Amino acid sequence: METLLLKNGFLNMEVDPSLDIFEEIKKLKKEKNAILLAHYYQENDIQDAADYIGDSLGLSQQAAKTDADVIVFAGVHFMAETAKILCPEKKVLLPDLRAGCSLADSCPPKEFANFKAQHPDHIVITYINCSAEIKALSDIICTSSNAVQIVESLPPQQKIIFAPDKNLGNYISKKTGREMVLWNGSCMVHEIFSLEKITKLKHYHPNAKFIAHPECEQAVLALADFIGSTTALLSYTIKSPAKEFIVATETGILHQMEKSSPEKTFIPAPPNNNCACNDCPHMKLNTLEKLYLCLKYEQPEIKMSKSLLDKARLPINRMLELSAKYGL
Ligand code: 13P
Ligand code: SF4
Numbered sequence: 001m002e003t004l005l006l007k008n009g010f011l012n013m014e015v016d017p018s019l020d021i022f023e024e025i026k027k028l029k030k031e032k033n034a035i036l037l038a039h040y041y042q043e044n045d046i047q048d049a050a051d052y053i054g055d056s057l058g059l060s061q062q063a064a065k066t067d068a069d070v071i072v073f074a075g076v077h078f079m080a081e082t083a084k085i086l087c088p089e090k091k092v093l094l095p096d097l098r099a100g101c102s103l104a105d106s107c108p109p110k111e112f113a114n115f116k117a118q119h120p121d122h123i124v125i126t127y128i129n130c131s132a133e134i135k136a137l138s139d140i141i142c143t144s145s146n147a148v149q150i151v152e153s154l155p156p157q158q159k160i161i162f163a164p165d166k167n168l169g170n171y172i173s174k175k176t177g178r179e180m181v182l183w184n185g186s187c188m189v190h191e192i193f194s195l196e197k198i199t200k201l202k203h204y205h206p207n208a209k210f211i212a213h214p215e216c217e218q219a220v221l222a223l224a225d226f227i228g229s230t231t232a233l234l235s236y237t238i239k240s241p242a243k244e245f246i247v248a249t250e251t252g253i254l255h256q257m258e259k260s261s262p263e264k265t266f267i268p269a270p271p272n273n274n275c276a277c278n279d280c281p282h283m284k285l286n287t288l289e290k291l292y293l294c295l296k297y298e299q300p301e302i303k304m305s306k307s308l309l310d311k312a313r314l315p316i317n318r319m320l321e322l323s324a325k326y327g328l
Pocket of ligand 1: 054055056057129143144145187213215228229230231
């Protein structure tokens with residue numbers, strides 16, 4: 001493969017507008033034995049081109065079991081890193097390397113290592129939304145799909161550090177009745193929902209179910225009829241007899257909700273700024289054009305040292321083993 005110069009973390013090249021990108025992506029995937037994994041927060045076109053769409057747990061499980069040679073990860077950096085950690089021999093591509101995560105950035109490894117050293121008798125459970133360096137400092141990784149079961153799998157007297165999301169940590173603490181030492185991190189997308197606007201929306205839509213991701217603040221979660229990971233929120237909307245839903249998470253999830261239940265109405269919960277909906281600026285850096293170029297030229301690629309890959313794999317494997325044990 002010819003070496004191309006990546007500028008600013010992505011292939012900034014013209015794509016012929018007359019090209020049927022969906023068809024080209026399909027051909028390239030076959031030619032290269034590649035799989036396209038996408039998170040629910042990706043733009044609609046990317047979701048429509050994907051082989052698998054899921055939440056962080058589902059995406060890690062798919063990465064761990066795929067026999068593809070190339071994994072194109074349409075998500076953010078920590079997700080593609082997780083795929084590389086689980087499949088070190090495969091080529092893992094991310095359409096735009098700048099696709100980071102405010103939550104992962106809120107937990108720098110040096111500061112976290114000091115924090116951990118202050119609590120030497122604590123087990124470190126870390127939300128998957130963190131860098132590989134933080135994973136390497138952790139005992140067990142979790143996602144919003146399995147955090148309750150993972151915390152409950154530990155003996156009651158076991159002291160726990162939960163990082164980096166204080167909102168998810170508080171929610172899990174309440175659910176399990178376990179006190180945990182929390183790292184003070186948060187997600188910029190889930191922290192800016194407006195309580196006032198949500199209350200108003202609920203008033204105008206009295207029959208709507210209000211559903212929220214556990215990365216939201218406690219005051220927002222307190223109003224929710226249902227709380228869960230993106231996959232759990234989607235299944236709730238499919239199974240519920242309700243016809244209207246106010247959805248407090250990134251708006252990308254609405255695409256699958258609308259596709260699965262076209263007869264139902266989905267209203268994105270509004271943030272406390274002038275926008276009507278709430279997009280993750282990191283997730284939305286990936287576009288269908290960047291995805292096509294990345295698959296064609298096999299760049300940008302996720303690369304890490306073997307020692308970091310090996311250290312970060314242990315806590316992820318513990319999560320996958322526990323998830324299998326609990327049928328998740
Ligand atoms: P899940 O899809 O695992 O619920 O995670 C949400 C999220 O914020 C991913 O960045
Ligand atoms: Fe990170 Fe929040 Fe964006 Fe998810 S939605 S990638 S947690 S910033």
